[in-house]
Amino acid sequence: MSRRVTIILPVVLVLTGYTLMGVLTKIWAAVFIVILYAVRGFTLPVFTHYINQQVASDRRATVLSIRVLGTRLLFCILGPLAGWISDSYSLQHAIIITGIILSVLGCLSFAALVQAKNKIKQN
Numbered sequence: 001m002s003r004r005v006t007i008i009l010p011v012v013l014v015l016t017g018y019t020l021m022g023v024l025t026k027i028w029a030a031v032f033i034v035i036l037y038a039v040r041g042f043t044l045p046v047f048t049h050y051i052n053q054q055v056a057s058d059r060r061a062t063v064l065s066i067r068v069l070g071t072r073l074l075f076c077i078l079g080p081l082a083g084w085i086s087d088s089y090s091l092q093h094a095i096i097i098t099g100i101i102l103s104v105l106g107c108l109s110f111a112a113l114v115q116a117k118n119k120i121k122q123n
Contacts (some may be wrong), residue, residue: 013039014039015100018034019100021095022095022099
């Protein structure tokens with residue numbers, strides 16, 4: 001797969017997975033949980049590989065550590081937020097809103113990558 005597909009596909013699968021997990025029955029939701037874990041298992045080595053290709057070796061460990069820190073901070077924020085939404089509204093609302101938030105962040109990240117790549121091409 002191309003680099004663009006390997007970056008866009010996880011965003012699409014996360015949006016689809018969380019949305020369908022929030023609206024379908026419990027049995028089908030389990031299928032989407034497996035898909036979301038597969039996306040996570042796919043993106044970790046692929047994105048680490050992309051970072052290793054793009055970042056100089058003297059900065060690579062820092063960039064990889066910041067990526068992991070950012071991911072964990074995101075889930076530290078989203079976990080309590082999803083719990084509050086689940087308590088206040090419903091689990092389905094919490095799942096769908098979490099999927100939307102992750103998808104928006106994924107799209108913003110992709111847009112930032114495209115913009116950075118275009119700046120590099122101009123220089």
